[in-house]
Amino acid sequence: MPTSTPAAVRTRVRIPLRFADGYSVTAEVVTFHGLVDGAEHIALVLGGRTGGTPLVRLHSECLTGDVFGSARCDCGPQLREAVARIDGAGGVLLYLRQEGRGIGLYNKLDAYALQDAGLDTYQANTALGLPEDARDYTPAVQMLAALGVAELDLLTNNPDKARQLRELGITVAETVPTGVHATPDNLRYLHAKAAHTHHTIALSDLAHVAG
Structure with a gap:
């Protein structure tokens, strides 16, 4: 996806957030003009960072996990964890409108039906x-540039995120x-991510759940 003109900050607003387990925090929510894909991605600026390298997570929207608490993925717990860790360290969570690894909500649910028939998340x-x-x-890089972030610590298990950011x-x-x-x-789902796309998930950590 080619980058055209740089993105710019559109709006900044402080929003108190509360999660289902009672955890609460206030984030500065930032919107943008000029994102290359035209989607309504947002940034949550968290913590009182005064220096050092910001902690950043690229979190792809997951309606089923983030909103409804679906246990078929780990997205909701990762979002909750990321907000707390970034608030503690100081940094940014980019909430990207990339449902279903970019295929959209309906297609993701179609893929779930195929997973119920035996395919893994990638095969589906x-x-x-x-x-x-x-x-x-690319839009994430535009957002980071608009926020003045050129260097970061990346909170992820997905090596493709680090690879793409470095290439950009x-x-x-x-x-x-x-x-x-x-x-x-x-x-x-977790086994497929570890085996197929080399997410840094220790399969030994899953054994107690399987047992």
Whole structure:
């Protein structure tokens, strides 16, 4: 996805956030003009960072996990973890409108039906004629540039995020793994991410859930 003109900050507003477990925090929510894909991505600026390298997470929207608490993925717990860790360290959470690794909500639910028939999360996408992962992080880089972030510590288990950011000119000083949020319902999903796309998820951490 080619970058055209730089993005610019559109609005900044402080919003008190409260999660289902009672955790609360106030974030500065930032919107943007000029994002290359035209989507309504937002940034949550968290913590009182006065210096040092910011901690950043690129979090792809997951309606089922983030809003409804679906246990088929680990997205909701990762979002909750990321907000707390970034607030403690100081940094930014980019909330990217990339449902279903970029294939959209309806296609993701179609893929779930294929997973129920035995395919893994990546096989289901390709069976629908869709990319395994359609996400392009060019808009994320535009957002970071508009916020003045050129170097960061990246909170992720996904090596593709660090690779794309580096290729797009961001300095990733350190990759910081998230926790492993395993449930009986997402074990196949987590195993597929570790085995197929080399997410930094220790399969040994999943054994106690499987047992």
